[in-house]
Amino acid sequence: MIFPKYPDNEKDRIAELKKYNLLDTLSENDFDNITRLVATICEVPIALITLLDTERNFFKSHFGLDFNQSPRNISFCGHAILHDEEIFIVEDARKDKRFKDNPLITESKAIFYAGVPLTNSNGFKLGTLCVFDHKPRQLNEVQIISLKALAKQVVNLFELRKKNNLLVEFQKELQSRNERLVTFAHVVSHDLKSPLANITSLTRMLREENLKKLSEDSEMYLNYIEESSFTLKNYINGILKFYKSDELLEAQKQDVEIKKLFEEINEILITENIVFEFPSEGFLENVNKAALTQIFLNLIDNSLKYNLNEQRMVVVTYSEELDLHKFSIKDNGMA
DSSP states (O other): OOOOOOOTTHHHHHHHHHTTOOTTOOOOHHHHHHHHHHHHHHTOSEEEEEEEOSSEEEEEEEESOSOOEEEGGGOHHHHHTTSOSSOEEESOGGGOGGGTTOHHHHTTOOOEEEEEEEEOTTSOEEEEEEEEESSOOOOOHHHHHHHHHHHHHHHHHHHHHHHHHHHHHHHHHHHHHHHHHHHHHHHHHHHHHHHHHHHHHHHHHHHHHTTTTSOHHHHHHHHHHHHHHHHHHHHHHHHHHHHHOHHHHHHTEEEEEHHHHHHHHHHHHOOTTEEEEOOSOOEEEEEEHHHHHHHHHHHHHHHHHTOOSSSEEEEEEEEEOSSOEEEEEEESSOO
16 A cells, blocks of 8 residues: 655645634535535445545545544545546556555445545645445546536535635624724723813803803803813713614714704814814715714814914815715815
């Protein structure tokens, strides 16, 4: 008996195989249907979808056998992946020096073998779609064509499974990030609410303690502070509602007047040394105001943060197109 050698790219091949997460997985109907079909077409008692691991031959699907793996060093598939031919056929393994005294022949009566390497798009041979018989035989042209075609379908299933696994992992990562973001939003909102409540309380105390003593300008400034505090409080509450659940997010959608939206942003961010121009007309239907406000706050705050001019300027323009609302934010900061 001649033990099959390892391919020159064995290390990379194994790494490629493990990307599919197929080793040691349970039977699946999609693969079992193929082995059942190929056994019927080729008129053989055994059909396998094999994956060549480092030291073993794992059977992703095994029609006609009650076990799902065997040693790689005695496998027919170990020889099959070493050849460039599309199909590897051994008509009578008893007459082939590579398989003399092979326990698969002496104990399992594996006399006939035909295997098509399962080659992925990167050129790696992951395993085989193969058939066995207990007697010498040949395959006709239709059976060979069918075996090759079904091997390609097996690879397609491998690729689809890998993409699905990646999608599941991506969804888990998104869910994890969203949970971390929810936690962050609650922490930040809580940390903001406390000083905000202090500002509101101190403003009221200042007004009450200086009743009829404040100038008209001082009264106006206190009103500005209170209005900005209330606006910021509503914004914080909006953030919390936004992250509570998809259902609540949907329920919070409302019609928003664009002018009023930017007036509230003006109260939060804009000081006397800033020129802030924004649309005076326009209406947005069925939108989440908290989310929209957060987006504009971030963009406008960035425009101001990196602007070193003595008089900073931010200009927001708006236009309504066929299928979308288009906003543009320009500033006189660094290019």
